[in-house]
Amino acid sequence: MNAVLFHGGRIHVGNGASAEALLARDGRVVAVGRAADLARDAGAAERIDLRGGLMTPGWGDSHVHLLWWAQQMRRIDVSATRSVDEALAQIDAHARSLAEGRWILGGRFDWDRWGRWPNALELDRVSHGHPAALRSRDGHSRWLNSRALGEAGIGRETQSPAGGFIERDARGDLTGILKENAMAVVDRLIPQPDADERHELALAGQTAAWKAGITAMLDLDNFAGTIPLEAFERMRGHGELGLRVHVGLPYARVDEAIALGLRTGFGDAWLRIGQLKIFSDGALGSQTAALEAPYAGTDDRGVLTIEPDHLNEVVARAARAGIAVAIHAIGDRAVRVALDAIAPTRVSAPHLRQRVEHIQLVREGDLARFGKLGVIASMQPIHATSDRDLADRYWGPERTPRAYPWRTLRNGRSRGCAPPTRRPGIPSRASLSTRPSPATRAASPSACRARATSGRSSPGSAATRRCSRRTSPRCHRASGRA
Numbered sequence: 001m002n003a004v005l006f007h008g009g010r011i012h013v014g015n016g017a018s019a020e021a022l023l024a025r026d027g028r029v030v031a032v033g034r035a036a037d038l039a040r041d042a043g044a045a046e047r048i049d050l051r052g053g054l055m056t057p058g059w060g061d062s063h064v065h066l067l068w069w070a071q072q073m074r075r076i077d078v079s080a081t082r083s084v085d086e087a088l089a090q091i092d093a094h095a096r097s098l099a100e101g102r103w104i105l106g107g108r109f110d111w112d113r114w115g116r117w118p119n120a121l122e123l124d125r126v127s128h129g130h131p132a133a134l135r136s137r138d139g140h141s142r143w144l145n146s147r148a149l150g151e152a153g154i155g156r157e158t159q160s161p162a163g164g165f166i167e168r169d170a171r172g173d174l175t176g177i178l179k180e181n182a183m184a185v186v187d188r189l190i191p192q193p194d195a196d197e198r199h200e201l202a203l204a205g206q207t208a209a210w211k212a213g214i215t216a217m218l219d220l221d222n223f224a225g226t227i228p229l230e231a232f233e234r235m236r237g238h239g240e241l242g243l244r245v246h247v248g249l250p251y252a253r254v255d256e257a258i259a260l261g262l263r264t265g266f267g268d269a270w271l272r273i274g275q276l277k278i279f280s281d282g283a284l285g286s287q288t289a290a291l292e293a294p295y296a297g298t299d300d301r302g303v304l305t306i307e308p309d310h311l312n313e314v315v316a317r318a319a320r321a322g323i324a325v326a327i328h329a330i331g332d333r334a335v336r337v338a339l340d341a342i343a344p345t346r347v348s349a350p351h352l353r354q355r356v357e358h359i360q361l362v363r364e365g366d367l368a369r370f371g372k373l374g375v376i377a378s379m380q381p382i383h384a385t386s387d388r389d390l391a392d393r394y395w396g397p398e399r400t401p402r403a404y405p406w407r408t409l410r411n412g413r414s415r416g417c418a419p420p421t422r423r424p425g426i427p428s429r430a431s432l433s434t435r436p437s438p439a440t441r442a443a444s445p446s447a448c449r450a451r452a453t454s455g456r457s458s459p460g461s462a463a464t465r466r467c468s469r470r471t472s473p474r475c476h477r478a479s480g481r482a
Contacts, residue, residue, distance in 0.1 A: 054218025058215025075106025107134025120176025
């Protein structure tokens, strides 16, 4: 029997309490308490001195695209550029380094920061003959050059698909910007990683997760309608899997999943089937989040990327098959539509852990529905920090009091779910470095409590560990300096 005694620091145990030491045997926590007491029980256990640091349970991240994140880190990133011209210079240098015929991929461009949308002609000038498809920072728009538009078969007369937009200028010419469901036309052409590449990406993502203290996650990767389940299975078969992973199912594969008899929760302690991921709208940054009232100063209400009747049918079918859902919904209209689709399943399949993802803007009448229906509010704190200026600009003062309502949802007994704090290398959408804002109504102690409960362990649970000499002062206050 392998035993380890951690001592010489603080052990976070939750509820405002901490302990001096932790004893683990064969990878499981068996006791926490006073160092002197556990030392007597530890026998010949290995001793690890925390040297005054803090030991916490490993964080469980509730919304991750692990392989996609690892892939993006290997592609061009223009997110730090302050203008279109600065981005074009970086793309120019990158394009010159590529072999003939290779796609220019990556991007993470922020048109709000630039003050305008870029266009295909600008991208043509620096592409050097390569097809280019660069994603926006929020992932809900693509910036294509003329070659990529041609290869995708998109011309002046091509109509926008349902739930998507092919943008045009005042003359009706293509701008090279695709939004939401229109992106699928070009995404299908982009070379996807093969099995060996997905395995390599999963290993790289796992290493980055460990460095951030993440030991469990719901992975919602989607590579052109496929999922990286085989990558995690391969890691487990090789003894490489050191994360507890719930793997989400893409909406495009729902029929296949049902036919195969897959169920949410199938698997073991390390690898399980998670929820069915469905997009109901877009994002605030691309102004495609579906709203009840138009964006400030416009007649645009965003877009529903799936018709409500069809969403209702898919959620009901999945529930009958034992598959829970995780519905992406950012705008208040999308949140309402998502709750409407889930509501009947709380009667027909009350055991399923149904989720709504992001929830950046909520109607007053829907705030209490999360608690009443027992729906998990899966919210990412980084959206309150990264999008706060956009919320003020595009939603206005009448609506921002309904944005990011963590405390209201918590008090309404929603089954909250928030990922941990972003740190260097973390493949997560989380950040708790919020500045006080009446628009967010998200008290940092509430956010930290959500964080602390996401990965809590107890005696007898699997031992996952994270030691740190530094923690956020806000989280000290939230957890009673545990």
